[in-house]
Amino acid sequence: MRATVMYGAGDVRVEHVPDPVLTEPTDAVVRVLRSCICGSDLWPYASMPPSDRGRRMGHEFLGVVEDTGAGVTGLQRGDVVVAPFVWSDNTCDFCAEGLQTSCRHGGNWGHDLDGGQGEAVRVPQAQGTLVKLPAGEDSALLASLLTLSDVFCTGHHCAVTAGVNARTTVTVIGDGAVGLSAVLAARRLGAERILLMGRHKDRTDLGREFGATDVIAERGEEGIERIRELTGGDGTHTVLECVGTKDAIATAFGAVRDGGTVSRVGAPQYADVPMDFPVFLRNVTLTGGVAPARAYIDQLMPDILDGTIDPGRVFDRTITLDDTPAGYEAMAHRESLKIMIQP
C-alpha cells in the first residue's frame, strides 16, 4: 500500500510500504477513508533531523474495518470506525478514569507503526481504541466525525480541563484548527463570552461563527492589555492556550483572572512556565495536556450526528494521498487551515 513517510524537515514522501496484517489477536486492520494533517505534524516538518529510515506519519483517521484478530469482539468487517490519536485498551485503571493517553497498554500511531496518512492501518488494542460510527462510507458527516480523532476532542479537552461553563469568561489563544475547535467546544459547554486571539481574518471569521464574541488581533503585551480592557481590567476566568509557544503561554498568564485557570493543549515548545510569586499570589492554575480523545468521542458524537455542531468546518481543503507532501507545505505556509486526505 501507499503511506506517508517523513525523512526530515521539509522532506515528506508518499511511498509503497508493506500492507498491514494482523499481528496480535487484539489487532484490527482498517482501510482509511479519511485522514488529515495535524498542526503538531508541522513541528517535525520544521525541525526533524534527516533520517534514512523515515517515520510514518498521521494520527487522525477514520475508515472501514477490513479484518479483526481473534480477541476482538464488537467490531466486524465493514464497520465504519474512528480512531483516537492514541490507541488504548480502554479497560485499565487510567482508561477507566478517562485518561486513555496514559493507558498501560497504549501507544502512538506512526513512527515505526502504521500512521493514519496511508491507505490502511494495523490498529493495536482495536476493541478499546476504535469507535463505531453510525455513518456510511459516503456520509456527508465524515469530515466532522474525523475531528473526533483529535482536533475537536483536543479543543474540548482544553475547555473541560479549564472548567469552562456558562458562568466563565473565556480567552482562546490561537486561531489554528485547535483554537477554533476550542471556541466551538467552549460555546457548546455554555460559555457566553469567548475572546479569540488571532490575526487571520478568514480563521477568526470562522471563530465568530463557532461562537467567539470578540476577536483580538494584537499579540503579547498589547494583546493582554486588550483582553484586560474588554473584561473590566480583570482578565477571563479561563484561558485556552492552543498554540504551544513560550509567548502564547506567557500571554495566557497575563490574560487570566485571579483564581482562574490556564489550560494548554498546544504541544509545548518550551521547557519552563513562568509560575513566579505574582502568579502564586493570584492563585492561577495551569492544567491541560495531551487530550484523551477516546474519553470524549461517545459524548461528542451525538451533537455531530444531529447537526448541532459541525467541527469539520476546520478543514478548508481536501487532497488525495499523493498530494500529501504539498499539503504539508500548504499548512506550513498557512495557505491552508487544516487539510483532509481522502486516499
Place this chain on the structure above:
Amino acid sequence: MRATVMYGAGDVRVEHVPDPVLTEPTDAVVRVLRSCICGSDLWPYASMPPSDRGRRMGHEFLGVVEDTGAGVTGLQRGDVVVAPFVWSDNTCDFCAEGLQTSCRHGGNWGHDLDGGQGEAVRVPQAQGTLVKLPAGEDSALLASLLTLSDVFCTGHHCAVTAGVNARTTVTVIGDGAVGLSAVLAARRLGAERILLMGRHKDRTDLGREFGATDVIAERGEEGIERIRELTGGDGTHTVLECVGTKDAIATAFGAVRDGGTVSRVGAPQYADVPMDFPVFLRNVTLTGGVAPARAYIDQLMPDILDGTIDPGRVFDRTITLDDTPAGYEAMAHRESLKIMIQP
C-alpha cells in the same frame, strides 16, 4: 505599644511604636492575645536588604476587639476574634467566590501597617476580615484557633485545590508547620494514604499522629523513587508542595501520578516551573497559591471547637513579645517548628 520590626536579614527588634487608632470608619483596633512566626517570615529574615525604616512583622494573630469604627457592625469591644493573614472586605466579587486574597479592597498586614507580632493592630475592613471566636481570652483552644489565621488554612487550601478526597493518594512535601497542617487537612478530607516527605523525626512523628501513613526521608531523585516504589510505580494522585523551593517543586512533578495534581502553597523561591513536553503528555495540573484563609475559617472552626482536630500542636514553643528576635533565630536554625507569641 511594643511591636516587632525587621531592619534587614537577621535583624529583628522589638520597639516602641505609635499605638494603633481608628483611621477609617471600617477599622477596628484589636489587642493581640496570640500571634506567631511564619515560615514565610524566615525568607526576609534570611535575605532582606538593610533598611533604615524597617518593616513591621507578623500576619497571624487573634485578639480582643478594643474599638470599632462607625461603619463596623457585628463586632464589639470585648469580642475575641481571629484575623486571616490577608484583610478583605468579604463582600466584593472575589471575596464572594472565596478568593479573599484578591479582594478589591484588601491588603497585607505589616510593612507600613501594624503587624500581628505586636501588642495591638489597627484592622482595616474589620467587619469583613475578623471572625468572632466562641472562646474566652484564656481558652485552651487559642493555639489551634490561631492556626486558622494562616498555617492550618494554608495546609487546607493546598489539599482542597489539589482535589484531595477519600479516593486520592497524597504526597506531602515538607515537614514544616505548613506540611504537617497539609497532612492533617488531607486526613480530615478523607485521604487514607498520605506519604510525608521529611527528615526531622520529631516533626514526622507529629505528621504520623496527624495522619501520615508513610514517611520518606529521602529527597530529590531518591525521594521520587521511593514514592514510586510505594505506589506501584505510579506516584500519587495529588502532591501537596509545602516548601517553595525549586527542588521541592521538581520533586512534586516526579512524585505525581499521570492525570494528577500538584498544589503549591510554599511561597515560591523560583520563577519558572518545569512544565515541559513529558509533563504535558502526563496531563499534570499545577494549582494552589496564597491561601484565602478567610474563606475557610467558618468551616474549619467547628472541628477545632469540638476537639476533632488539634492543629495548634504545630506550636512547640511559646514566647513573650520581647523574646521574638530569639524566636526568629530558633525557627531559622530549626530548633523550633513554629513559635507562638503571647505578648
